[in-house]
Amino acid sequence: MENFNRLNDLYFKKLLGDKKRKNLTLSFLNGILNKDDENCFTDITFLDKDNEPLTLDGKLSKLDIRADLNDGTQVDIEVQVCPFKLMAERSLYYWSKMYSEQLEKGAEYKKLKKAIAINLLAFDYLEDEQDWHNIYNLLNVKSHNKLTDHIEMHFLELPKFTLKDMRKIRASEAWIAYFSGKYSKKELEEIAMTTPAIKEAVEFEDIFLQDKIERRAYEQREKAIRDYYSYMSAFKEEGLQQGLQEGLQQGLQQGLQQGIRKVAINLLKANMSIDFISQNTGLNEQEILHLQQLITK
Template sequence: MPMPDIPDIIHLNRLNDVFFKALLGSEERKTLTLNFINAILNREGSNAFTSVTFSDKEIVPPQIDGKRSFLDVLVEMGDGTRVHVEVQVLLDEYMVNRSLYYWGRIYSRELEKGDLYADLRPVITINLLDFNQFPQYQTYANTYHIMNDDTHDILTNHLEMHFIELKKIHISDIKKLKRSERWIAYF
Protein backbone atom coordinates (compact mmCIF):
# COMPACT_ATOMS: atom_id res chain seq x y z
CA MET A 1 0.00 0.00 0.00
CA PRO A 2 1.57 3.33 -1.03
CA MET A 3 2.17 6.02 1.59
CA PRO A 4 0.02 9.15 1.28
CA ASP A 5 1.76 12.31 0.16
CA ILE A 6 3.03 14.24 3.16
CA PRO A 7 3.79 17.91 2.66
CA ASP A 8 7.46 18.74 2.76
CA ILE A 9 7.68 20.77 5.98
CA ILE A 10 11.34 21.45 5.39
CA HIS A 11 10.22 23.85 2.65
CA LEU A 12 7.28 25.30 4.58
CA ASN A 13 7.33 29.08 4.30
CA ARG A 14 6.43 30.25 7.78
CA LEU A 15 6.09 33.79 6.48
CA ASN A 16 3.29 32.80 4.12
CA ASP A 17 0.28 34.99 4.98
CA VAL A 18 -2.12 32.07 5.33
CA PHE A 19 0.24 30.09 7.56
CA PHE A 20 1.24 33.12 9.65
CA LYS A 21 -2.36 34.23 10.24
CA ALA A 22 -3.37 30.67 11.14
CA LEU A 23 -0.45 30.39 13.57
CA LEU A 24 -0.71 33.73 15.39
CA GLY A 25 -3.97 35.27 14.25
CA SER A 26 -6.53 32.77 15.43
CA GLU A 27 -8.49 32.41 18.64
CA GLU A 28 -7.50 28.73 18.86
CA ARG A 29 -3.83 29.70 19.18
CA LYS A 30 -4.14 32.78 21.40
CA THR A 31 -1.62 31.27 23.87
CA LEU A 32 0.99 31.20 21.06
CA THR A 33 0.13 34.78 20.10
CA LEU A 34 0.54 35.93 23.69
CA ASN A 35 3.83 34.05 24.00
CA PHE A 36 5.14 35.55 20.75
CA ILE A 37 4.22 39.13 21.68
CA ASN A 38 5.66 38.87 25.20
CA ALA A 39 8.85 37.34 23.82
CA ILE A 40 9.38 39.95 21.09
CA LEU A 41 8.62 42.81 23.50
CA ASN A 42 10.78 41.25 26.23
CA ARG A 43 7.91 41.28 28.72
CA GLU A 44 8.22 38.91 31.66
CA GLY A 45 6.79 38.48 35.14
CA SER A 46 4.50 41.28 36.31
CA ASN A 47 5.34 43.24 33.13
CA ALA A 48 4.03 40.48 30.81
CA PHE A 49 0.73 40.72 29.00
CA THR A 50 -1.64 38.09 30.38
CA SER A 51 -4.58 38.18 27.99
CA VAL A 52 -5.24 38.86 24.35
CA THR A 53 -8.39 39.58 22.34
CA PHE A 54 -8.38 39.48 18.56
CA SER A 55 -9.56 42.68 16.87
CA ASP A 56 -11.04 43.42 13.47
CA LYS A 57 -8.09 43.45 11.04
CA GLU A 58 -9.81 45.51 8.35
CA ILE A 59 -9.11 49.24 8.32
CA VAL A 60 -12.00 50.91 6.56
CA PRO A 61 -11.23 54.35 5.15
CA PRO A 62 -13.21 57.33 6.46
CA GLN A 63 -14.14 58.33 2.90
CA ILE A 64 -15.43 56.20 0.06
CA ASP A 65 -12.34 56.65 -2.12
CA GLY A 66 -9.87 56.13 0.75
CA LYS A 67 -7.30 53.36 1.10
CA ARG A 68 -8.60 50.10 2.56
CA SER A 69 -6.13 47.92 4.44
CA PHE A 70 -6.11 44.40 5.85
CA LEU A 71 -3.72 43.74 8.72
CA ASP A 72 -2.07 40.38 9.36
CA VAL A 73 -2.65 40.22 13.14
CA LEU A 74 -4.23 42.84 15.39
CA VAL A 75 -4.88 42.14 19.05
CA GLU A 76 -5.86 44.04 22.13
CA MET A 77 -3.97 43.16 25.26
CA GLY A 78 -5.60 43.00 28.71
CA ASP A 79 -4.50 46.57 29.55
CA GLY A 80 -5.96 48.00 26.34
CA THR A 81 -2.66 48.20 24.43
CA ARG A 82 -3.13 47.23 20.79
CA VAL A 83 -0.43 45.19 19.07
CA HIS A 84 -0.24 44.92 15.30
CA VAL A 85 1.97 42.22 13.82
CA GLU A 86 2.76 42.49 10.12
CA VAL A 87 4.77 40.15 7.91
CA GLN A 88 6.35 41.47 4.73
CA VAL A 89 8.18 39.10 2.41
CA LEU A 90 8.77 41.32 -0.61
CA LEU A 91 11.05 44.32 -0.42
CA ASP A 92 8.98 47.43 0.23
CA GLU A 93 11.04 50.62 0.20
CA TYR A 94 8.14 52.39 1.91
CA MET A 95 7.70 49.82 4.70
CA VAL A 96 8.40 52.42 7.40
CA ASN A 97 5.71 54.72 5.96
CA ARG A 98 3.30 51.82 5.62
CA SER A 99 3.88 50.77 9.22
CA LEU A 100 3.38 54.33 10.44
CA TYR A 101 0.19 54.61 8.38
CA TYR A 102 -1.21 51.42 9.91
CA TRP A 103 -0.19 52.63 13.38
CA GLY A 104 -1.95 55.96 12.83
CA ARG A 105 -5.15 54.33 11.59
CA ILE A 106 -5.24 51.92 14.53
CA TYR A 107 -4.53 54.69 17.04
CA SER A 108 -7.03 57.14 15.58
CA ARG A 109 -9.95 54.71 15.52
CA GLU A 110 -9.86 54.25 19.30
CA LEU A 111 -11.87 57.38 20.17
CA GLU A 112 -15.47 58.11 19.44
CA LYS A 113 -17.41 61.35 19.88
CA GLY A 114 -17.28 62.43 23.51
CA ASP A 115 -14.31 60.21 24.47
CA LEU A 116 -11.38 61.77 26.30
CA TYR A 117 -7.80 61.81 25.01
CA ALA A 118 -6.89 60.16 28.30
CA ASP A 119 -8.76 57.10 27.00
CA LEU A 120 -6.22 56.56 24.20
CA ARG A 121 -4.12 53.42 24.66
CA PRO A 122 -0.65 52.58 23.26
CA VAL A 123 -0.27 50.94 19.86
CA ILE A 124 2.76 48.73 19.24
CA THR A 125 3.71 47.48 15.80
CA ILE A 126 5.90 44.44 15.16
CA ASN A 127 7.12 44.11 11.58
CA LEU A 128 8.71 40.80 10.56
CA LEU A 129 10.63 41.54 7.38
CA ASP A 130 12.17 38.98 5.05
CA PHE A 131 14.51 41.65 3.68
CA ASN A 132 16.94 44.24 5.01
CA GLN A 133 15.09 47.48 5.61
CA PHE A 134 18.01 49.10 7.42
CA PRO A 135 21.22 47.96 5.70
CA GLN A 136 23.18 50.58 7.65
CA TYR A 137 22.62 48.65 10.91
CA GLN A 138 24.20 45.36 11.94
CA THR A 139 21.38 44.52 14.37
CA TYR A 140 18.43 42.49 13.16
CA ALA A 141 15.94 44.03 15.63
CA ASN A 142 15.38 47.77 15.75
CA THR A 143 12.85 49.56 17.95
CA TYR A 144 11.63 53.12 17.53
CA HIS A 145 9.78 55.64 19.70
CA ILE A 146 9.12 59.37 19.60
CA MET A 147 11.87 61.00 21.65
CA ASN A 148 13.56 64.30 22.38
CA ASP A 149 16.44 64.84 19.94
CA ASP A 150 18.76 66.24 22.62
CA THR A 151 17.94 64.32 25.80
CA HIS A 152 16.62 61.11 24.19
CA ASP A 153 13.72 61.14 26.67
CA ILE A 154 10.75 59.24 25.28
CA LEU A 155 7.81 61.59 24.75
CA THR A 156 5.12 58.90 25.00
CA ASN A 157 4.82 55.14 25.20
CA HIS A 158 1.86 55.28 22.82
CA LEU A 159 4.02 54.79 19.73
CA GLU A 160 6.42 51.84 19.62
CA MET A 161 7.58 50.26 16.38
CA HIS A 162 9.67 47.11 16.03
CA PHE A 163 11.33 46.12 12.77
CA ILE A 164 12.83 42.63 12.72
CA GLU A 165 14.97 41.85 9.67
CA LEU A 166 15.04 38.07 9.41
CA LYS A 167 17.85 38.01 6.83
CA LYS A 168 20.28 39.40 9.42
CA ILE A 169 19.85 36.78 12.14
CA HIS A 170 22.56 34.15 12.38
CA ILE A 171 22.04 31.22 14.68
CA SER A 172 24.99 29.34 16.07
CA ASP A 173 23.63 27.64 19.18
CA ILE A 174 19.87 27.53 19.65
CA LYS A 175 20.29 26.62 23.34
CA LYS A 176 21.87 30.03 23.99
CA LEU A 177 19.12 32.05 22.31
CA LYS A 178 16.78 34.35 24.22
CA ARG A 179 13.07 33.66 23.98
CA SER A 180 12.58 36.40 21.35
CA GLU A 181 15.48 35.04 19.28
CA ARG A 182 13.99 31.53 19.31
CA TRP A 183 10.76 32.92 17.85
CA ILE A 184 12.66 34.86 15.22
CA ALA A 185 14.72 31.77 14.37
CA TYR A 186 11.48 29.82 13.92
CA PHE A 187 10.40 32.16 11.14
Protein backbone atom coordinates in the same frame (compact mmCIF):
# COMPACT_ATOMS: atom_id res chain seq x y z
CA MET B 1 7.60 19.78 3.59
CA GLU B 2 10.94 21.25 2.54
CA ASN B 3 11.23 25.02 2.14
CA PHE B 4 7.92 25.61 3.91
CA ASN B 5 7.33 29.37 4.10
CA ARG B 6 6.09 30.14 7.61
CA LEU B 7 5.60 33.79 6.62
CA ASN B 8 2.91 32.85 4.12
CA ASP B 9 0.05 35.12 5.20
CA LEU B 10 -2.51 32.30 5.21
CA TYR B 11 -0.38 30.11 7.49
CA PHE B 12 0.80 33.01 9.68
CA LYS B 13 -2.76 34.05 10.48
CA LYS B 14 -3.77 30.47 11.19
CA LEU B 15 -0.86 30.11 13.60
CA LEU B 16 -0.85 33.43 15.46
CA GLY B 17 -4.18 35.04 14.54
CA ASP B 18 -6.56 32.40 15.91
CA LYS B 19 -8.02 32.65 19.42
CA LYS B 20 -7.65 28.86 19.75
CA ARG B 21 -3.88 29.40 19.75
CA LYS B 22 -3.68 32.75 21.53
CA ASN B 23 -1.15 31.26 23.93
CA LEU B 24 1.27 31.13 20.97
CA THR B 25 0.53 34.74 20.05
CA LEU B 26 1.14 35.80 23.65
CA SER B 27 4.41 33.85 23.70
CA PHE B 28 5.51 35.61 20.50
CA LEU B 29 4.52 39.07 21.74
CA ASN B 30 5.96 38.68 25.23
CA GLY B 31 9.20 37.46 23.67
CA ILE B 32 9.52 40.24 21.10
CA LEU B 33 8.52 42.90 23.67
CA ASN B 34 10.95 41.43 26.24
CA LYS B 35 8.33 40.84 28.92
CA ASP B 36 9.18 38.73 31.97
CA ASP B 37 6.84 36.60 34.08
CA GLU B 38 5.91 39.54 36.31
CA ASN B 39 4.87 42.05 33.63
CA CYS B 40 3.93 39.78 30.72
CA PHE B 41 0.69 40.06 28.79
CA THR B 42 -1.78 37.41 29.93
CA ASP B 43 -4.66 37.74 27.47
CA ILE B 44 -5.37 38.94 23.95
CA THR B 45 -8.47 39.78 21.89
CA PHE B 46 -8.19 39.57 18.11
CA LEU B 47 -9.84 42.22 15.94
CA ASP B 48 -10.73 41.31 12.35
CA LYS B 49 -9.51 44.12 10.10
CA ASP B 50 -9.55 42.35 6.72
CA ASN B 51 -12.48 44.44 5.50
CA GLU B 52 -11.21 47.79 6.74
CA PRO B 53 -12.84 50.42 4.46
CA LEU B 54 -10.28 53.21 4.92
CA THR B 55 -7.87 53.66 2.02
CA LEU B 56 -4.36 54.99 1.50
CA ASP B 57 -3.76 56.43 -1.98
CA GLY B 58 -6.71 54.43 -3.27
CA LYS B 59 -5.39 51.16 -1.85
CA LEU B 60 -7.26 48.97 0.61
CA SER B 61 -5.68 49.26 4.06
CA LYS B 62 -5.21 45.77 5.47
CA LEU B 63 -3.53 44.64 8.70
CA ASP B 64 -2.29 41.09 9.14
CA ILE B 65 -3.03 40.65 12.86
CA ARG B 66 -4.63 43.37 15.01
CA ALA B 67 -5.39 42.79 18.68
CA ASP B 68 -6.00 44.28 22.11
CA LEU B 69 -3.93 43.05 25.05
CA ASN B 70 -5.20 42.64 28.61
CA ASP B 71 -3.95 46.07 29.79
CA GLY B 72 -5.54 47.89 26.83
CA THR B 73 -2.36 48.00 24.74
CA GLN B 74 -3.09 47.89 20.99
CA VAL B 75 -0.86 45.78 18.76
CA ASP B 76 -0.53 45.29 15.02
CA ILE B 77 1.62 42.45 13.66
CA GLU B 78 2.38 42.78 9.96
CA VAL B 79 4.34 40.36 7.81
CA GLN B 80 6.01 41.58 4.60
CA VAL B 81 7.64 39.04 2.30
CA CYS B 82 8.24 41.15 -0.83
CA PRO B 83 10.72 44.06 -0.49
CA PHE B 84 8.86 47.33 0.05
CA LYS B 85 10.74 50.64 0.26
CA LEU B 86 8.01 52.56 2.11
CA MET B 87 7.71 50.12 5.00
CA ALA B 88 8.24 52.83 7.63
CA GLU B 89 5.59 55.10 6.15
CA ARG B 90 3.06 52.30 5.84
CA SER B 91 3.72 51.06 9.37
CA LEU B 92 3.34 54.58 10.73
CA TYR B 93 0.04 54.95 8.87
CA TYR B 94 -1.27 51.68 10.32
CA TRP B 95 -0.05 52.70 13.77
CA SER B 96 -1.80 56.10 13.58
CA LYS B 97 -5.06 54.48 12.51
CA MET B 98 -4.81 51.90 15.28
CA TYR B 99 -4.10 54.65 17.84
CA SER B 100 -6.88 57.01 16.73
CA GLU B 101 -9.52 54.28 16.54
CA GLN B 102 -9.37 53.88 20.31
CA LEU B 103 -11.38 57.06 20.90
CA GLU B 104 -15.02 57.52 20.11
CA LYS B 105 -16.25 61.01 19.27
CA GLY B 106 -16.09 63.25 22.33
CA ALA B 107 -13.97 60.83 24.37
CA GLU B 108 -11.10 62.12 26.53
CA TYR B 109 -7.48 61.74 25.46
CA LYS B 110 -6.58 60.16 28.78
CA LYS B 111 -8.38 57.03 27.61
CA LEU B 112 -5.77 56.46 24.90
CA LYS B 113 -3.56 53.43 25.42
CA LYS B 114 -0.16 52.45 24.06
CA ALA B 115 -0.07 51.22 20.45
CA ILE B 116 2.67 48.90 19.17
CA ALA B 117 3.46 48.11 15.54
CA ILE B 118 5.51 44.97 14.86
CA ASN B 119 6.87 44.46 11.33
CA LEU B 120 8.22 41.00 10.51
CA LEU B 121 10.29 41.38 7.32
CA ALA B 122 11.73 38.71 5.04
CA PHE B 123 14.23 41.21 3.57
CA ASP B 124 16.87 43.72 4.68
CA TYR B 125 15.24 47.11 5.17
CA LEU B 126 17.24 49.27 7.60
CA GLU B 127 20.55 49.73 5.80
CA ASP B 128 22.24 51.58 8.66
CA GLU B 129 21.30 49.02 11.32
CA GLN B 130 23.19 45.78 11.92
CA ASP B 131 20.90 44.22 14.52
CA TRP B 132 17.90 42.13 13.41
CA HIS B 133 15.57 43.76 15.96
CA ASN B 134 15.23 47.57 16.01
CA ILE B 135 12.76 49.56 18.11
CA TYR B 136 11.67 53.15 17.45
CA ASN B 137 10.00 55.63 19.83
CA LEU B 138 9.22 59.37 19.80
CA LEU B 139 12.31 61.12 21.24
CA ASN B 140 13.77 64.58 21.69
CA VAL B 141 16.45 64.94 18.96
CA LYS B 142 18.88 66.64 21.40
CA SER B 143 18.39 65.01 24.79
CA HIS B 144 16.96 61.70 23.44
CA ASN B 145 14.35 61.87 26.21
CA LYS B 146 11.16 60.00 25.33
CA LEU B 147 8.11 62.21 24.81
CA THR B 148 5.60 59.41 25.39
CA ASP B 149 5.61 55.63 25.59
CA HIS B 150 2.38 55.44 23.55
CA ILE B 151 4.22 54.91 20.26
CA GLU B 152 6.47 51.92 19.70
CA MET B 153 7.48 50.47 16.34
CA HIS B 154 9.47 47.24 15.89
CA PHE B 155 11.25 46.09 12.74
CA LEU B 156 12.36 42.44 12.72
CA GLU B 157 14.61 41.67 9.72
CA LEU B 158 14.94 37.90 9.29
CA PRO B 159 17.99 37.92 6.94
CA LYS B 160 20.05 39.61 9.67
CA PHE B 161 19.20 36.99 12.27
CA THR B 162 21.76 34.40 13.38
CA LEU B 163 21.36 32.23 16.45
CA LYS B 164 24.59 32.55 18.45
CA ASP B 165 24.07 30.07 21.27
CA MET B 166 21.15 27.63 21.22
CA ARG B 167 21.69 26.87 24.92
CA LYS B 168 21.06 30.49 25.95
CA ILE B 169 18.27 31.30 23.54
CA ARG B 170 15.63 33.92 24.42
CA ALA B 171 11.95 33.57 23.51
CA SER B 172 12.24 36.30 20.86
CA GLU B 173 15.17 34.49 19.24
CA ALA B 174 13.31 31.18 19.34
CA TRP B 175 10.38 32.64 17.42
CA ILE B 176 12.58 34.40 14.86
CA ALA B 177 14.56 31.19 14.38
CA TYR B 178 11.25 29.42 13.68
CA PHE B 179 10.00 31.97 11.15
CA SER B 180 13.40 32.41 9.48
CA GLY B 181 13.33 28.92 7.96
CA LYS B 182 17.10 28.64 8.56
CA TYR B 183 16.86 25.80 11.06
CA SER B 184 15.94 22.14 10.68
CA LYS B 185 13.17 20.32 12.54
CA LYS B 186 15.82 18.72 14.73
CA GLU B 187 17.26 22.13 15.64
CA LEU B 188 13.76 23.46 16.31
CA GLU B 189 13.16 20.54 18.66
CA GLU B 190 16.25 21.60 20.58
CA ILE B 191 15.00 25.19 20.63
CA ALA B 192 11.62 23.96 21.91
CA MET B 193 13.39 22.68 25.03
CA THR B 194 13.73 26.29 26.15
CA THR B 195 10.57 27.66 24.49
CA PRO B 196 7.73 25.09 24.62
CA ALA B 197 5.52 27.27 22.38
CA ILE B 198 7.83 26.42 19.47
CA LYS B 199 7.06 22.72 19.91
CA GLU B 200 3.35 23.51 19.69
CA ALA B 201 3.94 25.64 16.60
CA VAL B 202 5.82 22.80 14.87
CA GLU B 203 3.04 20.37 15.74
CA PHE B 204 0.41 22.74 14.31
CA GLU B 205 2.52 23.14 11.18
CA ASP B 206 2.41 19.38 10.62
CA ILE B 207 -1.37 19.34 11.03
CA PHE B 208 -1.73 22.29 8.65
CA LEU B 209 0.31 20.57 5.94
CA GLN B 210 -1.67 17.36 6.25
CA ASP B 211 -4.91 19.24 5.52
CA LYS B 212 -5.36 19.03 1.73
CA ILE B 213 -7.53 22.16 1.52
CA GLU B 214 -5.23 24.30 3.66
CA ARG B 215 -2.15 23.06 1.82
CA ARG B 216 -3.71 23.77 -1.57
CA ALA B 217 -4.55 27.34 -0.53
CA TYR B 218 -1.02 27.77 0.81
CA GLU B 219 0.51 26.52 -2.45
CA GLN B 220 -1.66 28.90 -4.51
CA ARG B 221 -0.40 31.86 -2.47
CA GLU B 222 3.19 30.73 -2.87
CA LYS B 223 2.75 30.26 -6.63
CA ALA B 224 1.34 33.77 -6.98
CA ILE B 225 4.38 35.23 -5.24
CA ARG B 226 6.80 33.14 -7.34
CA ASP B 227 5.01 34.24 -10.52
CA TYR B 228 5.30 37.85 -9.45
CA TYR B 229 9.06 37.58 -8.90
CA SER B 230 9.51 35.69 -12.16
CA TYR B 231 7.54 38.17 -14.25
CA MET B 232 9.13 41.22 -12.64
CA SER B 233 12.63 39.80 -13.06
CA ALA B 234 12.02 39.02 -16.72
CA PHE B 235 10.52 42.44 -17.43
CA LYS B 236 13.32 44.28 -15.67
CA GLU B 237 15.98 42.33 -17.58
CA GLU B 238 14.22 42.85 -20.89
CA GLY B 239 13.70 46.53 -20.16
CA LEU B 240 17.34 47.03 -19.23
CA GLN B 241 18.64 45.32 -22.38
CA GLN B 242 16.25 47.23 -24.59
CA GLY B 243 17.08 50.48 -22.82
CA LEU B 244 20.80 50.02 -23.32
CA GLN B 245 20.31 49.31 -27.02
CA GLU B 246 17.70 51.82 -28.10
CA GLY B 247 16.05 53.31 -25.03
CA LEU B 248 12.65 52.57 -23.65
CA GLN B 249 10.30 52.62 -26.62
CA GLN B 250 6.55 52.72 -26.60
CA GLY B 251 6.27 49.08 -27.66
CA LEU B 252 8.33 47.93 -24.67
CA GLN B 253 6.16 50.00 -22.35
CA GLN B 254 3.06 48.35 -23.74
CA GLY B 255 4.63 44.92 -23.33
CA LEU B 256 5.54 45.68 -19.74
CA GLN B 257 2.00 46.87 -19.03
CA GLN B 258 0.55 43.68 -20.50
CA GLY B 259 2.90 41.60 -18.38
CA ILE B 260 2.01 43.54 -15.25
CA ARG B 261 -1.69 42.97 -15.95
CA LYS B 262 -0.99 39.23 -16.31
CA VAL B 263 0.75 39.27 -12.93
CA ALA B 264 -2.24 41.07 -11.38
CA ILE B 265 -4.66 38.52 -12.87
CA ASN B 266 -2.62 35.62 -11.44
CA LEU B 267 -2.57 37.30 -8.03
CA LEU B 268 -6.35 37.83 -8.17
CA LYS B 269 -6.84 34.16 -9.01
CA ALA B 270 -4.76 33.31 -5.94
CA ASN B 271 -7.10 35.48 -3.81
CA MET B 272 -4.43 38.03 -2.93
CA SER B 273 -5.72 41.35 -1.55
CA ILE B 274 -6.16 44.43 -3.72
CA ASP B 275 -3.72 46.23 -1.43
CA PHE B 276 -1.02 43.58 -2.00
CA ILE B 277 -1.57 43.56 -5.79
CA SER B 278 -1.47 47.35 -6.00
CA GLN B 279 1.74 47.61 -3.98
CA ASN B 280 3.53 45.02 -6.10
CA THR B 281 2.32 45.95 -9.61
CA GLY B 282 1.74 49.70 -9.45
CA LEU B 283 -1.84 49.31 -10.69
CA ASN B 284 -4.45 51.36 -8.88
CA GLU B 285 -7.55 49.93 -7.22
CA GLN B 286 -9.86 50.81 -10.16
CA GLU B 287 -7.59 49.01 -12.66
CA ILE B 288 -7.42 45.91 -10.46
CA LEU B 289 -11.20 45.84 -9.97
CA HIS B 290 -11.61 46.06 -13.76
CA LEU B 291 -9.35 43.02 -14.21
CA GLN B 292 -11.35 41.23 -11.51
CA GLN B 293 -14.56 41.82 -13.48
CA LEU B 294 -12.96 40.39 -16.62
CA ILE B 295 -12.00 37.22 -14.73
CA THR B 296 -15.49 36.67 -13.33
CA LYS B 297 -17.25 37.11 -16.69
